[in-house]
Amino acid sequence: MKLSSVLCAVFATLTVAFPKEYLSLATWGVEGYAKNNPIGITTGGKGGKTVTVTTAEELVAAVKGTEPKIVKLKGKVTLPSRLKVGSNTSLIGVGLTAHITGAGVDVFHGDNVILQNLKITHILDNDCITIRNSTRVWVDHNEFSSDINQGPDHYDGQVDIIRASDWITVSWNYFHDHWKSSLVGNDATFRDLDFGHLHVTYHHNYWRNMGTRGPAGRFGHQHVYNNLYEDFLYQAIHSRSDNQVLVEGNVFRGNTSEALSTYGLVIPMDSPNTCTCGDEELDGYANLGAKNDWGKAGVNITQKGNFYKADYKYKLTPLKLVPTVAKLGAGVGRIWILPEKGETRPPPPVARLSRVHISKANDTCDSLALKYSVSSAEIFINNPDILQCDDMVEDVPICLPFQCNTYQVKENDTCASVSEFLGITRKDFIFLNPWSDGGAYSDFPFGKFVCTTPSDGHYNRNIRKSDPADSNYADEVVPRPENANPAANQQCGRWYTVEEEDDCLSVLGQHDMSLSLFTAANPSISLRNCTASLIPGQAYCVGPTKNALPESYAPPAYWRRRISQEHLAVEYVNIGCFESKKEYVLLGKDYMEWRDGTLEECAYFCREADYFALQTKYYSPVE
Numbered sequence: 001m002k003l004s005s006v007l008c009a010v011f012a013t014l015t016v017a018f019p020k021e022y023l024s025l026a027t028w029g030v031e032g033y034a035k036n037n038p039i040g041i042t043t044g045g046k047g048g049k050t051v052t053v054t055t056a057e058e059l060v061a062a063v064k065g066t067e068p069k070i071v072k073l074k075g076k077v078t079l080p081s082r083l084k085v086g087s088n089t090s091l092i093g094v095g096l097t098a099h100i101t102g103a104g105v106d107v108f109h110g111d112n113v114i115l116q117n118l119k120i121t122h123i124l125d126n127d128c129i130t131i132r133n134s135t136r137v138w139v140d141h142n143e144f145s146s147d148i149n150q151g152p153d154h155y156d157g158q159v160d161i162i163r164a165s166d167w168i169t170v171s172w173n174y175f176h177d178h179w180k181s182s183l184v185g186n187d188a189t190f191r192d193l194d195f196g197h198l199h200v201t202y203h204h205n206y207w208r209n210m211g212t213r214g215p216a217g218r219f220g221h222q223h224v225y226n227n228l229y230e231d232f233l234y235q236a237i238h239s240r241s242d243n244q245v246l247v248e249g250n251v252f253r254g255n256t257s258e259a260l261s262t263y264g265l266v267i268p269m270d271s272p273n274t275c276t277c278g279d280e281e282l283d284g285y286a287n288l289g290a291k292n293d294w295g296k297a298g299v300n301i302t303q304k305g306n307f308y309k310a311d312y313k314y315k316l317t318p319l320k321l322v323p324t325v326a327k328l329g330a331g332v333g334r335i336w337i338l339p340e341k342g343e344t345r346p347p348p349p350v351a352r353l354s355r356v357h358i359s360k361a362n363d364t365c366d367s368l369a370l371k372y373s374v375s376s377a378e379i380f381i382n383n384p385d386i387l388q389c390d391d392m393v394e395d396v397p398i399c400l401p402f403q404c405n406t407y408q409v410k411e412n413d414t415c416a417s418v419s420e421f422l423g424i425t426r427k428d429f430i431f432l433n434p435w436s437d438g439g440a441y442s443d444f445p446f447g448k449f450v451c452t453t454p455s456d457g458h459y460n461r462n463i464r465k466s467d468p469a470d471s472n473y474a475d476e477v478v479p480r481p482e483n484a485n486p487a488a489n490q491q492c493g494r495w496y497t498v499e500e501e502d503d504c505l506s507v508l509g510q511h512d513m514s515l516s517l518f519t520a521a522n523p524s525i526s527l528r529n530c531t532a533s534l535i536p537g538q539a540y541c542v543g544p545t546k547n548a549l550p551e552s553y554a555p556p557a558y559w560r561r562r563i564s565q566e567h568l569a570v571e572y573v574n575i576g577c578f579e580s581k582k583e584y585v586l587l588g589k590d591y592m593e594w595r596d597g598t599l600e601e602c603a604y605f606c607r608e609a610d611y612f613a614l615q616t617k618y619y620s621p622v623e
Helices: 003-011 056-062 188-193 319-329 365-372 377-381 415-422 428-434 502-512 515-521 609-615
Strands: 049-053 070-074 076-078 089-093 099-102 103-106 111-116 117-122 129-132 134-141 141-143 157-160 164-170 175-178 199-203 208-211 216-218 223-224 230-231 234-240 246-247 251-255 256-259 285-288 298-300 353-358 397-401 406-408 448-451 490-495 539-544 570-574 584-587
Touching: 049 056, 056 070, 056 076, 076 157, 089 256, 099 609, 103 111, 111 377, 111 502, 129 134, 208 234, 230 234, 230 319, 234 246, 234 285, 251 319, 285 353, 365 397, 365 406, 365 490, 377 397, 377 448, 406 415, 515 539
Parallel strands: 049 070, 070 089, 076 099, 089 111, 099 117, 103 129, 111 134, 117 141, 129 157, 134 164, 141 175, 164 199, 175 208, 199 223, 208 230, 216 234, 223 246, 230 251, 234 256, 246 285, 256 298
Antiparallel strands: 353 397, 406 448, 490 539, 570 584
16 A cells, blocks of 8 residues: 555645645555565565464464464553564554563564564563564564663664564654664674675654664665654764665754764764773765755764665655655554455544644644544544654644544543543443543543544534523533633633634634623623633633533533444445545444545545544434
C-alpha cells in the first residue's frame, strides 16, 4: 500500500500548498536492501499460517521454528527473557495495542524476518532488537523508547545489527527518548567477519530527543535517506572504522551537535569506558547524495568514500515535506493489514466525522475535545497523522468526530467509577467509549475527555434545540477548564471558549440560553453591554447545574440512558481503502439507518482491520 494513498486524505484540503505530484511520496512496502539483494525480497511469513497471541508464553511459542508463519501480537506483554524469532516469520502488532517490555527481541542466525507495528520500551537486558548473523530483516513501523535521563549505559541500543548481518531495512520507525539508538557492526574484534556485509537501509524514520547513533556504522554500507532528526546530544549519523555511508534527503531540527561525522574518535558519552578521552577508532567514509537540510547541526566529513549511489531503485520524498511525512507516517498504528481469509471484516470508521480543524501550535487532543465537545480518543483514533496527543503537527487538517456531552477523566478514574458518577452502567460507558479498557486512566494515552452521550450525529452543542428540555441547565458538574473566566460559576456542566468573531447573540443562540441566565452564571458579563464583556480565549459557563441556579433541566430527549446491549453483526459491502461506503446490513432486532456524515477531506485512513471495530458504534432507536 502506498503512503500516497494515506496522505491524499491529509492533503486534500491543501492542494495549493501541496501540488498533486507530491502525493506520490514513498511506499509503505519493503524497500532498500531488504527488497533488493542477491537472495530475494523479504517476505517474512507470507504463505504460512496466521496466529494471534495475547500472552508472553503464547508469543514465545508462536515465533519459534523456520516454517513460514504470521504472528499477530495483541496487547502488552512483559517478556521474562529474550524473544528468539525464527526464520520466515512476520511478527506484527495489532492496531495500537502491541507493546513489548521486560526483555527484547533477538533475530540470531535467521533469514527472512519482518518485525512490524510493535512498541518496544524500557528494555534493560540488552537491545530492544538485536539482529546477529542474519539476513533479510525488515524492521518497520515500530516505536522504541526508554528514558534518556538515565544516561548512556542504563539501557543499550534500540536496533543493533551485528556479526555479518546483511540486507536489512529499517523504515518508518519512531525512535525517541533514548541514548544509543542503532549500531551497525561490532568492534574491531569482528572486523574480518563484518567486512563486506552490513548493507542496511534507513529511510523515513523519526528520531527525537536522542543521545547518538542514528545510526552509527562500522565496516559496512548504510544508505540513510529521508529521515527526520530532532535534538541529538552528539552525533546523529556516525560513520567510523572504514564504514561507508550515503546520506541524502534528511532533515535535522532542534539542537543537534553533529548531524554527520566520520571522525573515528568516539566521545566518552557514546561509549563510556575507563578511557576518559573516548575510544580511538579509524575514521569512516561518507558521501552526500540529494540535498540534506542540516539545520543548525554541524557536519564533519574527514573522508569521502566511494558509496555514491545505492544499487536499487527508490524515490526520494521532497526535502521540504520530509518533516511532515515522517511525523505522519512513522511509528505504530499507521499500517493496515488485510484480514486473513475467513476472518470477519469490520466496517471502516465512516459516519464518524463532522468537520475539519486545521491544527495550530499547542493544540492537543484534550484542547480540541474541550473546544468542540468531542471525545479525545476519537480525535486520536480518526487521525493517524497525530503521532502523540500532546505533540501535534501544525497546519494539518484534523478530522473531528460528531459531538457528544463530555466528561474530563481524573487521575485514578476507572470505567466503574466514572459510570457510577455519571449514573450510567459500566457497559453503557464502554459502549460509548469502546477504546476504554476498564482500567485506571493515570497513564491514558488518548487524552482525558470521554463521551457520556452517543456521538452519533444527533447531539450538537452549537445547534439550537427545539426541545426546551435540551436547554438551560446541565445535570452534572464537569472540571473547570484552565482558561475559564475567573468569575464564572463553579457549578457548571458545559463550557464554551469565546472566539474573536463571537458576540453575545451568537453565543446565546448556540446554547439556547437566555441572557439573564448567562449573566447569572457568568457575573463578569454586563447585562447592558454583554458583547463588550466577552474576552476571546476565555471559557464561559453555558450550562450551569440545577444546584447552581433555581431552574429546571431535563436530559436531552434523544438520550434516555437506554442503549441496546445486543451486539449488532455488521457486514461491510465491497470494502476498500479510502472509499466511503453506505451499504450496511445490520443483523439484530434493532435497526436504525446510519447517516454518512463523512467529509471528503476526512476520508478514512487504512488501519489495522481489528482496530476498525473500535471506531464504529451502533445504537438502537429510542422509542
